[in-house]
Amino acid sequence: MYFEALLKKKKYQINVSKRDYVWFVQLKEEGSDEWDEFHIPYSDFEEADNIISFIFNHESYLVDVVSDGLDCQVYSRGSYRDLKIYNDEMLLHESLKSGGMGGNDSSLRAGMPGKIVKILVNEGDEVAAGKPLLVMEAMKMENEMKAPSNVKITKLHVKPGDNVESGATLISF
Amino acid sequence: MFKKVLIANRGEIAVRVIRACRDMGIPTVAVYSDVDRYSQHVLLANEAYEIGPAPSVDSYLRDDKIIAVAKKAGVDAIHPGYGFLSERAFFAKAVEAAGIAFIGPSAQNIEAMGDKLSAIKLMRKADVPTVPGSNGAVETYEDAQKVAEKIGYPIMIKASAGGGGKGMRVVHKPEDLESAFRAAKSEGLNYFKDDTVYMERFITNPKHIEIQIFGDKHGNAVHLFERECSVQRRHQKIIEESPSPSVPEAVKKKMGEVAVHAAKSIGYVGAGTFEFIFDNSTKEFFFMEMNTRLQVEHPITEMVTGFDLVKEQLSVAAGNPLSFKQEDVKQQGHAIECRICAEDPETFIPSPGLVRRFRPPSGPHVRVETYVYSGYDIPIYYDPMIAKVVTWGQTRDEAIARMKRALVEFTLTGVKSNIVLHNSILKSSKFLDGSYTTQFCEKDLKVEQPDLFKHIDDKVFLIAAAIASYKNRETKIDNSQIKIESTSRWKQVSRRHAMRY
Incomplete structure (x- = not known):
C-alpha cells in the first residue's frame, strides 16, 4: 500500500x-x-x-x-x-483535483502508482484548462487527468500500457 | 489531631494532601468544579462536594462556598494547597472565624509577606539582605531617575502586585528608563489593578535559590536547606533541585540562619519559603519574596531530608511543636524535580484534552505526583502542570541519570507535553555543570539544544504511522465484508513455527 x-x-x-x-x-x-x-x-x-x-x-x-x-x-x-x-484514496482525490499531486504549470505528474490506459492529446496541442489529457488506471479505477490550466503540450513521456511510479512526469507543457 | 480535613484545591496538590491525611488516618473532603468530576482528587477523597462551574472564580476561589461545605461536612481543618486561596489573608481569617483551623500560617503572616514592598521592609528590619533598590514605591519618572543613579544599571522595574513575569521591565541604559517605567506602571494597572512600581538592581548572573522553613506555635523555627529553581521558562519554574550545585557550604549555612531568624522575627507558623536571588559570580544572596504556603517543589526537600512536609503542616496547625529540631535535619543525597506540563514545549501554549495513555515511570527512588490517568480529559481552565517527576540519588549525577531514565519510561499520549524539553535540558552542558542561571532556558538552551525533537529518529514515527494507516485501511476494507476471525493466537504461533522449521 x-x-x-x-x-x-x-x-x-x-x-x-x-x-x-x-x-x-x-x-x-x-x-x-x-x-x-x-x-x-x-x-x-x-x-x-x-x-x-x-x-x-x-x-x-x-x-x-x-x-x-x-x-x-x-x-x-x-x-x-x-x-x-x-493514503491511496486521498492521493487519488488530490490527483483528480489538481491534475496530479506535485503537478504544476509545467508538467503533469502521477499522484500515485498506476497504469496509463489512454492518451488523449498529441505533442504540440494547445489544451484549455480542465480538458482531459490522459486516462490512468489506479486502484482498479480509470481516472481522467485534466489540464491544470491552459497549456501547450511540449512532450509526452508515457504511452498507453506504461506502468508509472508516483511522482513520475507524464506530460510536459 | 484533626478529625476531618477539607482540601480547598484540585490537581496533584489535592492528591498529595489527601495522601498525607490518609497516612495520618484522617478522613478527607474534596471540593470540585463541575469539570473536575473525574479528577483524581475527587476519586481518592473520602467525601466530595461540587462547588460550582469550571472557572476558578466560580468554584475554587469561592471562599464562601468552600467554608459552607466545610461546615456541612463537619471538618475541623482546611488545607489550601498552593495557588487559589492559599495566600489570601481574608480566606485564612474567614476559615478561623468559622471555627475551623487553617492549615497554613496566620492571616497576619500572610498579610505581612503577601505584599512584596512591605515584605522587603520587614525583612530589612530582620537583617535579611535585599537587592539594592528604591526602598519602596517610585511615584514619578523624576524619582525613578534619582533612584536609578543611586543603585546603578542594569535596573529592574517591577509592579508591586505583579507576578508570573507580568509588570516587569529590565532597563540597561538611562535613555530606556522612561518608556520602561511607564510600561511597568500600566501593566500593573491592567493586570493587577495597581500601578505601584518599585526599582532595584538587576543581577546579570542570577540564580533562584530558596530556603524551606518551618515554624510552630511555640516559637520554634527551623530550615530544611535550599532548593535551586533556576530552570525557568517565562519566569515559571520547570526543574528544581536540592541541594543547589552552586551554593558554597558557608553561604548555605548563612542563608539557613538568615531565613530562620527572619521566620522567628515575624512569628511564622507552618511551612514557608524564602526566595532569594543568588548572584552566581559574587555568591551574594538577596531576599526576593516569601511564599506563605507549601511549594510545588516541596517533594525534593522531602526526598533529601526524609520528612513529610504535609504531615508536618497538619501537625503544626493542630498546635503540636515541630517534630524535629534543626540538628535533626540533614540534607542527604540529591533530588531533582521535573514539572510535566501539557503544553507545546516550544511555544508553551497549553495542550489540554484527552489523555489516551498515561504510564508514569516508577522504579527505585522515582516519585511521581499527578492527578491524571489514561482516559482523563485535561480541562482548559486550570494550570497545565499535570505531573511532577521527582528522583533521588546519592549524588547529583545519579539523580540526573535516574531522571533521564524516568522520563524515557514516561508514556503520555494524546496531548503535547514538555517532556522533550526536559530531555534536552538534562543533556545540556550548562545544566550538567550546574552553572545555569535563570536565563538558561531563554538563552543557553536555545543555542545548545536548538532542536528539542532530535533525540528520537523521525523514522520511528513515520513507519509507525504508515503501518497503523495500513492497518486502518485494511480494517475499513475488511469491515465491508463479513468476516470471522477464527484463528486463535496459539494456532498462529504454531503455524509460524511450522513454517520456520
Whole structure:
C-alpha cells in the first residue's frame, strides 16, 4: 500500500506491504534517490496494554498513533510528531483535483502508482484548462487527468500500457 | 489531631494532601468544579462536594462556598494547597472565624509577606539582605531617575502586585528608563489593578535559590536547606533541585540562619519559603519574596531530608511543636524535580484534552505526583502542570541519570507535553555543570539544544504511522465484508513455527 507523508515540511514516500510475517516498509525522503527498506516482523509491532510496542532496530518504543485519516499525531518516549498521511484514496482525490499531486504549470505528474490506459492529446496541442489529457488506471479505477490550466503540450513521456511510479512526469507543457 | 480535613484545591496538590491525611488516618473532603468530576482528587477523597462551574472564580476561589461545605461536612481543618486561596489573608481569617483551623500560617503572616514592598521592609528590619533598590514605591519618572543613579544599571522595574513575569521591565541604559517605567506602571494597572512600581538592581548572573522553613506555635523555627529553581521558562519554574550545585557550604549555612531568624522575627507558623536571588559570580544572596504556603517543589526537600512536609503542616496547625529540631535535619543525597506540563514545549501554549495513555515511570527512588490517568480529559481552565517527576540519588549525577531514565519510561499520549524539553535540558552542558542561571532556558538552551525533537529518529514515527494507516485501511476494507476471525493466537504461533522449521 502506498502512502505519502508530510513531516516537518518534508515529503516522504512510503510503501507498506505484508510479506511472510513481516511488514516490508520502503521509505524515501523528498530529494533523495535511495529507498530505505525495513523488514519488521509482525511480532515487533504489536499492541500491548492499549499501546503499540514497536521494536525498531532492537530499540523498544511504546508508540501511540492518533489519526483522523489525514492528520496524524504519533507519540513515543515523551516526544511526538505531527504529520500528515495521504493514503491511496486521498492521493487519488488530490490527483483528480489538481491534475496530479506535485503537478504544476509545467508538467503533469502521477499522484500515485498506476497504469496509463489512454492518451488523449498529441505533442504540440494547445489544451484549455480542465480538458482531459490522459486516462490512468489506479486502484482498479480509470481516472481522467485534466489540464491544470491552459497549456501547450511540449512532450509526452508515457504511452498507453506504461506502468508509472508516483511522482513520475507524464506530460510536459 | 484533626478529625476531618477539607482540601480547598484540585490537581496533584489535592492528591498529595489527601495522601498525607490518609497516612495520618484522617478522613478527607474534596471540593470540585463541575469539570473536575473525574479528577483524581475527587476519586481518592473520602467525601466530595461540587462547588460550582469550571472557572476558578466560580468554584475554587469561592471562599464562601468552600467554608459552607466545610461546615456541612463537619471538618475541623482546611488545607489550601498552593495557588487559589492559599495566600489570601481574608480566606485564612474567614476559615478561623468559622471555627475551623487553617492549615497554613496566620492571616497576619500572610498579610505581612503577601505584599512584596512591605515584605522587603520587614525583612530589612530582620537583617535579611535585599537587592539594592528604591526602598519602596517610585511615584514619578523624576524619582525613578534619582533612584536609578543611586543603585546603578542594569535596573529592574517591577509592579508591586505583579507576578508570573507580568509588570516587569529590565532597563540597561538611562535613555530606556522612561518608556520602561511607564510600561511597568500600566501593566500593573491592567493586570493587577495597581500601578505601584518599585526599582532595584538587576543581577546579570542570577540564580533562584530558596530556603524551606518551618515554624510552630511555640516559637520554634527551623530550615530544611535550599532548593535551586533556576530552570525557568517565562519566569515559571520547570526543574528544581536540592541541594543547589552552586551554593558554597558557608553561604548555605548563612542563608539557613538568615531565613530562620527572619521566620522567628515575624512569628511564622507552618511551612514557608524564602526566595532569594543568588548572584552566581559574587555568591551574594538577596531576599526576593516569601511564599506563605507549601511549594510545588516541596517533594525534593522531602526526598533529601526524609520528612513529610504535609504531615508536618497538619501537625503544626493542630498546635503540636515541630517534630524535629534543626540538628535533626540533614540534607542527604540529591533530588531533582521535573514539572510535566501539557503544553507545546516550544511555544508553551497549553495542550489540554484527552489523555489516551498515561504510564508514569516508577522504579527505585522515582516519585511521581499527578492527578491524571489514561482516559482523563485535561480541562482548559486550570494550570497545565499535570505531573511532577521527582528522583533521588546519592549524588547529583545519579539523580540526573535516574531522571533521564524516568522520563524515557514516561508514556503520555494524546496531548503535547514538555517532556522533550526536559530531555534536552538534562543533556545540556550548562545544566550538567550546574552553572545555569535563570536565563538558561531563554538563552543557553536555545543555542545548545536548538532542536528539542532530535533525540528520537523521525523514522520511528513515520513507519509507525504508515503501518497503523495500513492497518486502518485494511480494517475499513475488511469491515465491508463479513468476516470471522477464527484463528486463535496459539494456532498462529504454531503455524509460524511450522513454517520456520
